[in-house]
Amino acid sequence: MKRYWRIFREFFRTCLVEEMEYRSEFIGNLFSSVFGIGIALLTIQIFFYQTDQLGGWSYADVLVLLGIFNTLQGFIHFALRPNMARITQHIRKGTLDYILTKPVDSMFYVSFRHLVFWRLIDVFLGIGLIVYGLMEKNYVPTSGDVLVFIISLIASLLLIYSLWMMLMTTAFWVIRIEDLSFAFDSFFETTRFPISMYRGGLRVVLTYILPAAFITSAPAAALLGKWNMITTLTSLLVAGIFLWLSRKFWKFALRFYTSASS
Amino acid sequence: MVKKFMALLRMKYIEMFAYQWATLAWSTGAMVQPIITMMVWINIYETEMESFILYFSTLILVERLTAAWDVWDLDRDIREGSFSNYILRPIHPIHWAIAENIIYKGLFLVVLVPAWLVSSFFLPSLQLHLNGWEWMLFISALLLGGGIRFMFSYSCGLLGFWINKVTAVYAMFEGISLFFSGRIAPFSLLPPIMQDISLYLPFRYMIGFPIEVITGSVKGADLGYGFLGAFIWVLIFMGILGFLWHAGLKKNQAVGG
Numbered sequence: 001m002k003r004y005w006r007i008f009r010e011f012f013r014t015c016l017v018e019e020m021e022y023r024s025e026f027i028g029n030l031f032s033s034v035f036g037i038g039i040a041l042l043t044i045q046i047f048f049y050q051t052d053q054l055g056g057w058s059y060a061d062v063l064v065l066l067g068i069f070n071t072l073q074g075f076i077h078f079a080l081r082p083n084m085a086r087i088t089q090h091i092r093k094g095t096l097d098y099i100l101t102k103p104v105d106s107m108f109y110v111s112f113r114h115l116v117f118w119r120l121i122d123v124f125l126g127i128g129l130i131v132y133g134l135m136e137k138n139y140v141p142t143s144g145d146v147l148v149f150i151i152s153l154i155a156s157l158l159l160i161y162s163l164w165m166m167l168m169t170t171a172f173w174v175i176r177i178e179d180l181s182f183a184f185d186s187f188f189e190t191t192r193f194p195i196s197m198y199r200g201g202l203r204v205v206l207t208y209i210l211p212a213a214f215i216t217s218a219p220a221a222a223l224l225g226k227w228n229m230i231t232t233l234t235s236l237l238v239a240g241i242f243l244w245l246s247r248k249f250w251k252f253a254l255r256f257y258t259s260a261s262s
Numbered sequence: 263m264v265k266k267f268m269a270l271l272r273m274k275y276i277e278m279f280a281y282q283w284a285t286l287a288w289s290t291g292a293m294v295q296p297i298i299t300m301m302v303w304i305n306i307y308e309t310e311m312e313s314f315i316l317y318f319s320t321l322i323l324v325e326r327l328t329a330a331w332d333v334w335d336l337d338r339d340i341r342e343g344s345f346s347n348y349i350l351r352p353i354h355p356i357h358w359a360i361a362e363n364i365i366y367k368g369l370f371l372v373v374l375v376p377a378w379l380v381s382s383f384f385l386p387s388l389q390l391h392l393n394g395w396e397w398m399l400f401i402s403a404l405l406l407g408g409g410i411r412f413m414f415s416y417s418c419g420l421l422g423f424w425i426n427k428v429t430a431v432y433a434m435f436e437g438i439s440l441f442f443s444g445r446i447a448p449f450s451l452l453p454p455i456m457q458d459i460s461l462y463l464p465f466r467y468m469i470g471f472p473i474e475v476i477t478g479s480v481k482g483a484d485l486g487y488g489f490l491g492a493f494i495w496v497l498i499f500m501g502i503l504g505f506l507w508h509a510g511l512k513k514n515q516a517v518g519g
Contacts, residue, residue: 032430039437046447051306179287186294193298197305 007104008112015115029118037070037125040192055197062194063133065220067126068153069192072160072216074122076188080164082114084181088171096257107250111165130223141223148232149222155232155239156215162242163187163210165250172253191216211238266353270361278365289326289370296321299446312387313477317448319388320473323378325445326370328408328468332359333432336419340514341426349511356416356503363412390476399485403472406492411468413499420503423510444470450479464499467492 044066048059057065087110090096099109134141141149167180174180187210190198195213198206206212214235221227278285300318304311339345348355382388392400418432425431440446441456443465449457460466471488474480480488 028427028430032433035434035437039440042441043446046441046452047302047306049453050447050451054302055305179284182287182291186291189294190298193302198301202301 004105004108007108011112012115016117019117026118030121033118033121033125036122037129040066040070041129055194057194057196058137060133060137060139061220061224063136064130064223065133065194065216066192067129067131067133068216068220068223069126070129071123071126072156072191073188074119074124074126075157076160076164077116077119077122079112079115080161081181082116083111084168086110086114087168091171091257100254106254107165107247111161111168134223137224139224141225145223145225145227148227149219151232152214152219152222152227152235155235156219158239158243159211159214159235160188162239162246165246166242169246169249169253172256187212188215194220211235211242214238263353267357267361270357271365274358274361274365277362278369282369285366285369286373289373292326292329293322296325296445303447303451315385315387317473317477319378319381319385320476321445321469323374324404324407324469324472326374327367327404328411328472329367329370330363330411330415332363332412332415333419333428335359336416337422337428340419340422345514349514359412359416363408367408392476396475396478400472400475403475403489403492406489406496407468407472410464410492410495410499413496413503414464414468417499417503417506420506420510423506423513439465439468442466442470443468444473448477448479449474461487461491464495467495 041063044059044062047054048062052058054062090099090110096106096110099106102109164184167184170180190206191212195203195206195217218227218231218235222232296318300314303314303318307314336345339348345355348358378388382390414435415432418428418435421431422428441452442460442463444460449460449466449470452460460470467488471480471492474488475485
């Protein structure tokens with residue numbers, strides 16, 4: 001574990017050095033992130049111009065939820081997405097050989113080797129929005145709320161990672177992976193709103209089959225003091241199951257990998 | 263000229279089959295955001311469910327049939343210098359883009375119209391009762407909208423002669439257009455100030471106006487004003503496009519290619 005942390009820090013350092021080459025892009029990137037969150041906020045404003053609750057969530061509640069959404073999206077673009085195109089390349093060109101022969105776990109390596117730092121702006125903007133939402137609601141989370149929030153957030157990050165990796169692993173069979181990332185984006189888009197907004201069959205699917213409910217709604221509810229222990233433990237359990245599945249799937253897929261150069 | 267254009271159409275038709283699955287995947291993805299937005303509105307006004315289903319189904323149809331991706335292609339071709347290949351040919355490069363648009367939108371039509379007909383058995387709100395005149399109005403509004411959106415995208419792409427981040431500029435316009443084109447909400451649900459602004463921006467005439475024609479929410483004089491607005495924007499963008507094209511050719515210094 002300690003070794004992996006050290007390797008991750010090394011990835012972090014090399015990517016930071018790499019990104020410093022493109023410092024001049026920073027202002028443009030900052031602008032596009034602020035613009036993005038502005039659009040999202042305005043959208044919420046439009047909805048709340050016509051109503052005062054969405055699936056039982058008030059305006060301030062939805063702001064907290066949107067903040068968490070933005071934070072998680074920032075993490076996806078920071079650590080996961082930059083590696084996507086490279087996984088396909090490694091498989092197609094056979095350079096995955098070099099990774100498999102390294103004394104480091106291949107799944108860990110292919111998923112975190114490349115980081116795009118400016119995307120952390122989205123994480124900070126998201127955290128800012130969470131704080132603003134809580135101020136709007138005049139609610140100070142108790143230490144219990146924060147603890148449950150952290151647990152649900154970890155579960156949520158694990159879930160995102162597992163779902164993402166399962167999709168990426170299909171790269172062993174599918175070539176046009178850009179289309180697959182579109183599928184992930186579409187799914188992730190559903191977590192922009194409280195799960196209670198969806199009805200009937202769709203809500204069941206988004207809770208139990210594609211666990212969107214645990215991604216943003218559960219952490220947001222925790223921070224707002226509307227948590228219960230059963231949901232929190234379920235989210236950890238579900239995250240664990242998905243992580244295990246994605247791990248199994250990766251191992252299974254590796255068996256199908258035959259180096260392209262041979 | 264007609265023969266040349268037919269040849270272009272045939273070429274793009276064959277090209278389409280190479281990318282048909284990717285195209286369909288992207289089109290399916292493009293449906294997600296409207297569907298989620300529809301759910302939000304159904305949640306807010308439960309009794310209006312039927313009309314939201316009609317509105318957002320039309321939105322998906324109109325959005326696909328007026329879709330414009332030319333800015334991405336132009337940005338790449340100009341930056342990499344391969345646009346020179348098109349400039350050298352004896353017909354205006356825009357013909358390639360027009361042919362491509364006709365073929366891909368034909369594909370969308372072939373997929374979406376049967377999908378609509380099947381869905382209308384289960385969702386009565388999708389059964390349309392339009393007379394011939396109303397169909398003609400809708401199709402005209404749709405063609406005007408498609409034209410405006412296409413020229414807007416192509417003009418943005420031509421900006422690539424001067425700046426190298428045109429796709430970022432275009433993405434910003436797309437963000438603004440979410441509100442003023444009727445994609446986030448039907449116009450009647452927007453705050454009044456935004457409804458007023460939308461009348462004077464091109465975005466309403468790209469997507470929102472054809473939807474309003476089919477759902478019957480613009481009538482009488484407003485219908486006339488809508489078509490007038492659309493025509494004016496067509497003329498404006500024709501002017502902009504022509505200007506950017508001539509100015510851009512002078513500026514162009516074929517990099518690489």
